[in-house]
Amino acid sequence: xxxxxxxxxxxxxxxxxxxxxxxxxxxxxxxxxxxxxxxxxxxxxxxxxxxxxxxxxxxxxxxxxxxxxxxxxxxxxxxxxxxxxxxxxxxxxxxxxxxxxxxxxxxxxxxxxxxxxxxxxxxxxxxxxxxxxxxxxxxxxxxxxxxxxxxxxxxxxxxxxx
Numbered sequence: 001x002x003x004x005x006x007x008x009x010x011x012x013x014x015x016x017x018x019x020x021x022x023x024x025x026x027x028x029x030x031x032x033x034x035x036x037x038x039x040x041x042x043x044x045x046x047x048x049x050x051x052x053x054x055x056x057x058x059x060x061x062x063x064x065x066x067x068x069x070x071x072x073x074x075x076x077x078x079x080x081x082x083x084x085x086x087x088x089x090x091x092x093x094x095x096x097x098x099x100x101x102x103x104x105x106x107x108x109x110x111x112x113x114x115x116x117x118x119x120x121x122x123x124x125x126x127x128x129x130x131x132x133x134x135x136x137x138x139x140x141x142x143x144x145x146x147x148x149x150x151x152x153x154x155x156x157x158x159x160x161x162x
Contacts, residue, residue, distance in 0.1 A: 080136075115137045
């Protein structure tokens with residue numbers, strides 16, 4: 001996934017180290033499967049690089065002591081998807097077929113964020129699995145999400161889910 005030059009620290013609090021060899025195939029995940037929570041922080045340097053990459057020169061994100069005061073909402077959504085994709089294996093031929101995102105409150109630069117995701121829908125047709133993954137991102141410790149969304153992934157069928 002291209003994240004416009006962002007290199008955030010993304011990690012989860014699971015003790016199992018996930019590698020490409022033990023990541024679950026997205027096509028094998030059953031409806032209701034919850035991914036481990038992922039945590040990240042997006043600093044001022046990353047926000048500046050994001051704004052430069054998308055050529056956004058507006059002042060809408062305010063000005064803090066080290067640059068913008070607010071994180072662009074799409075940058076938060078991109079990091080949430082990045083966190084999801086760090087926890088699943090996409091087989092060859094997988095497509096990101098759609099995206100819905102709702103931005104509910106602003107995120108300040110430097111905030112420590114938590115991303116959670118689950119497989120909300122799963123169907124099979126013509127040798128492919130269509131998975132809808134719902135996600136939400138909010139400041140760690142807050143019950144109010146800043147961003148909620150749904151991503152639709154179509155992938156070749158893998159093994160039958162257990």
